[in-house]
Amino acid sequence: MTSFFRPGIDALVGYKPGEQPKPGQLIIKLNTNENPYSPSPQAIAALSNLAPEALRRYPDPYATPFRQAVSDVLDVPPNWVLVGNGSDDILNIIIRACAESGRPVVYPSPTYVLYRTLSQLQLAETVEIPYGPEFQLPLDAMIAAQGAVTFIATPNSPSGHRVPIEDLRQLATQLEGLLVIDEAYADFAEDTAVALAQEFDNVVISRTLSKGYGLAGLRLGFAIANPALLAGLYKVRDSYSVDAVAIAVGAAALRDQVYKDDCIAKVKRDRQLLAQALKDLHFQVWPSETNFLLTQPKGGDAEALYLGLKQQNILVRYFKQPGLDDKLRITVGTPEQNEALIAALKTLT
């Protein structure tokens, strides 16, 4: 049969999102790194107080109240902020603006699989450079590859490690193309690279409210970069990709740092407890500055454990690919969820 699609689309294996439970299904969901805690009560109040008029009109294309909140919280000028429909939208905008055939996209692996999917959609070549055994950044090879766009997720998924700021600074100095620092998990980390966006004119920081703020369903992310760079990205961006609800709720959530810090502190405490409980079961656990743990079960039959947990209505993430197929990525849940996970693992190992 003839295809309706571009050859690049026919050749593409689409991105597979983490499994979602069916409506009403009681499941402990530790597979897509959602925050186990509800969004800030201030954010919920902003949602209830939204004026119908805000829905009748098109949203503010510049998301002014939200950008002002980012400015106040992260100490960057508002015109250094560009908003997106989740940070996936930010990544997509950057790739569409900068990459194509002959303008390759470079990233270390393993990392966020979407970088590959978005590049392939754009017919851009990808250069995937393996991390070292302890997740050292392959700095020289990444510089040598000279991508039109270079992505670093830090802290990284699925490893959980954070790339040293000094390595990022080296990359920013020596790359001629764009360096995108994907800080989806920065809220759980001990340091951030936001200052590099102000230090280097080729650095973009990508952030999201999906993980740290418990707002994955809202779809709100943002980029931080110098206004000249953002001007190029604005040409590609859909003016109304961020809706009025997201602008209002996101601004309120960002302004409630006390609530966010409290949730993050709980997740970090429970990350530590969960890591220890897994080690007690003789799992190898990698250090994490995120809200998940990469872990390798003793004996390495990660797929059997993944399936066994699923039978007990506990979802964790299993990646069937070389280097990861003997490991599981487990989101840190509430104390009760983590205890249920450990209890289930005890029945399976």
Ligand SMILES: *Cc1c(COP(=O)(O)O)cnc(C)c1O
């Ligand atoms: C979750 C995640 C994102 C996407 O976040 P959204 O804002 O929900 O689109 C981006 N990068 C990494 C590394 C992630 O883990």
